[in-house]
Amino acid sequence: MSEGSTEFEAGLTYSRKAESMEKSQEKLRDIARGLLSEKKVDFLIGFKEGTLPLRTQPCIIDSIDGVDKLVWNSACSNNLAVYLADIFRVASSPGKAPACELPRVAIVVKGCDALSVAGLVREKQVPRSNLVIIGMPCMGIIDPASGEIMALCLECRHPKLEGVDILIEGESRTPAQGEHDRVAEFEARSLEERWLYFSNEISKCIRCYACRQACPNCYCKECFAEKTNPKWIGVGNDLSDTMLYHLGRMFHQAGRCVGCGACVRACPMGVDLRVFTEKLAKDGKELFDYEVGFSAEQVPLLCTFKEDDANGFITDPDKQD
């Protein structure tokens, strides 16, 4: 990935991109009008114009009057799947009928967001039959700070969506072929260099938990970070507590993280979380041939096993070193 290709994409294809996105936006509004007027959904979660340049905001629309607020452009960064777990929280008590009737929700998704929705359906947090998933063609999200497409979008392997109910036509990115190059580069550094980088990044963290709040997969009713019995993490600013929070949260995402970058965008301190979350994705692929996908039938990485799973890391006193 070079800076040159980023400028090329942002500059020379801008007019083509803008026209395609305008059309997609109009199609989205038409679909929304149809869904709401025919009462196929109770409300729709999408994006509206933000208050700052190169930003949008999530919005919830429950009547045709609000449809013209909907936008679709390269600033539609949020992963809207984060709202779903709370909306359907009453549905996730096993064996019990929901306390009230569940809403039917339409949701606007990019490739990464659709992976999150599939994950939530897979983990039984959201009933698929109550969702109308509207897939948008994504050319990548622009980072408002730099004005360029975000690095994680350049590495996106899922810009073309599957498993959605309505697929809006338009131009989307070509899937990248990279194999977690940044992780490989980090792995090649020495142990002490890696520890220094990890310590420096984590020491920026102010434990605001914005990363956890922005993540669609972080839907635990009580987060381990806030448990007092047992108290996993102290409340002070001890660096080892902050490290424990991040290691614990990231490992809880092992095999579940879709790499949408919501955590990175939410972080006010610019902590580089992705180099660590991507490592878990890479290991899932290399050790167990597992990659998050669009299918709700896929079994989560750590919920299953094979008899011939990797055994090489086991300490065996019978083997002479």
Place this chain on the structure above:
Amino acid sequence: MSRDDSKHVDANWEPKIVAFLCNWCSYAGADLAGISRIQYPPNVRVIRVPCSGRVNPLYILKALQEGADGVLVSGCHPGDCHYISGNYLARRKFAMLKQFLGYVGIDTERVQFSWVSAAEGARFAALIRQVTASVRKFGPAGKMVKSGGQQVKSHK
């Protein structure tokens, strides 16, 4: 530096190793080692769990934070789990965890996993000897240890 930090190492320092042993196999194997009067290093502190699959990665991280120099998790051999598949699930989890901890810069051989059956008393003793020797090489733990009120470091 092969040591975690520049703390002065006490000449009498002995590694403290926390071992999570599954009740049905590894703990029984450790018990057999004891009954058979097989000598092994006294550095290990045993915590009995019903199954290696019960071990939450947070236990391992917490042990390191509280000053354990090494952590061992030992369960039944694959295929022999008392709960059928607990150790299989543990195997996946720990393969990922061990690589992840090494990746962020924690000495890889501080956290180890093994399979020991209830009949393998001598093997358990050999395992503890091996783990203690490898943890000893790394010196006292410092990286994840909670020091109480440590200032957040300034960053570049």
